[in-house]
Amino acid sequence: MPSSPQSPVKLTARSAVLSVLLGMHPAEATAAAIIEVAVQLGFKESAMRVALTRMVAAGDLHRDNGVYRLSPRLIARQRRQEAALSPSLRPWDGQWSMQVVTVPADAVTRAATRTELTESRYAELREGVWIRPDNLVALHVGRSEFTGRSEALSSRTTVFSCRPEGDVVALTEDLFAPAEWSATGQALLAAADRADDMSARFELAAATVRHILHDPLLPAELLPDDWPGERLRESYDRFRAEFGAFATTALGGGH
Incomplete structure (x- = not known):
């Protein structure tokens, strides 16, 4: 972040x-x-x-x-x-949201993707893999109230739910x-x-x-x-x- x-x-x-x-x-x-x-x-x-x-x-x-x-x-x-x-937050059940960039793009589009994910409070675990605790309701005005993702981002990423193993507090501090x-x-x-x-x-x-x-x-x-x-x-x-x-x-x- x-x-x-x-x-x-x-x-x-x-x-x-x-x-x-x-x-x-x-x-x-x-x-x-x-x-x-x-x-x-x-x-x-x-x-x-x-x-x-x-x-x-x-x-x-x-x-x-x-x-x-x-x-x-x-x-x-x-x-x-x-x-x-x-901000609109919901109770957290331990699940994390992961967005994986799956569609290649030029430098301008990659930069826009990075900006949107960062503004949506995701952190990059490794290149093209962005995660955060799944407690955040859509943050940006004008985006889907269910996903909070623009159409451009939806076309480039696949979303997963996950639950990291190990020390999630340490992971959170790192990210x-x-x-x-x-x-x-x-x-x-x-x-x-x-x-x-x-x-x-x-x-x-x-x-x-x-x-x-x-x-x-x-x-x-x-x-x-x-x-x-x-x-x-x-x-x-x-x-x-x-x-x-x-x-x-x-x-x-x-x-």
């Missing part, structure tokens, strides 16, 4: 735009609104205007009558983010590194408790949601003690409410 950054990094102007819009429904705002909120967070107006122009040119944003909207690709990212914030994820999550929670201004909390919230996107969503039976997953989600939910009030104030009550 990919790991999240070990500590929050300073947000760029582009990241600030994305963080603001990814937390909005619908994911759109005027340039004036985005810039006003960003300036209140400590970003320079000139840097924000350059970021908006470059993001439109790169296809990250669409601009229509002065309103900036996320591109379809980033709307899909927003949906993945929302799904990760409210998903839950102890490392937990340690980073605990550090983010501690940092959030210490943050005393909106700019610092905004950066920590962005780091928190990036970390949540890599939560392996394992059964409780395979998690280390004091797992911070739910507390991270609650922390981010509290920040979203706080940031909504902050943004309203920054915009002068919404006028």
